[in-house]
Amino acid sequence: MTNGEFIEATSRLEKYYEKEFSIEQQRIMFEELREVSVEKYKKAITYCIRNNKFIPKVSDILNAINEVKKIVAKETTRIECKKCKGVGYVPYYKKIDNGGKEIIYQFFAVCDCGNEKRYDGTTISDIEHKSKPFCFLWYFLPFFLPA
Numbered sequence: 001m002t003n004g005e006f007i008e009a010t011s012r013l014e015k016y017y018e019k020e021f022s023i024e025q026q027r028i029m030f031e032e033l034r035e036v037s038v039e040k041y042k043k044a045i046t047y048c049i050r051n052n053k054f055i056p057k058v059s060d061i062l063n064a065i066n067e068v069k070k071i072v073a074k075e076t077t078r079i080e081c082k083k084c085k086g087v088g089y090v091p092y093y094k095k096i097d098n099g100g101k102e103i104i105y106q107f108f109a110v111c112d113c114g115n116e117k118r119y120d121g122t123t124i125s126d127i128e129h130k131s132k133p134f135c136f137l138w139y140f141l142p143f144f145l146p147a
């Protein structure tokens with residue numbers, strides 16, 4: 001990216017975190033990040049805004065660039081699936097007896113196409129490391145259907 005693109009994109013970070021990089025800091029950051037395309041840099045900034053409590057340093061930005069790359073790779077490896085329309089979950093309905101009153105719940109089952117595993121890396125690795133009851137709640141979280 002050009003220095004102008006860098007300054008413009010970086011100002012979004014500064015505004016959001018209400019902090020200003022010094023000229024010297026910006027010069028060093030640009031030296032480290034100039035090989036990165038402006039599109040990637042902007043995505044990394046968005047990633048930082050969503051994930052970093054504090055204004056990111058060069059290492060945070062480089063890490064964000066890697067994370068964005070992983071997310072993009074996951075999205076592009078998604079399989080086309082007619083059963084779940086590619087989202088990895090299939091809704092189904094079940095009547096549940098709620099103290100004599102039947103309520104229809106909508107449930108989500110994980111589709112066997114495997115797209116669910118390719119979905120957003122952060123939530124998926126969490127699921128895999130959570131205990132069974134939590135997985136159950138996560139997968140079968142009921143949603144009330146309007147009568």
Ligand SMILES: [Zn+2]
Pocket residue numbers: 081082083084085086087088089111112113114115
């Ligand atoms: Zn599917």
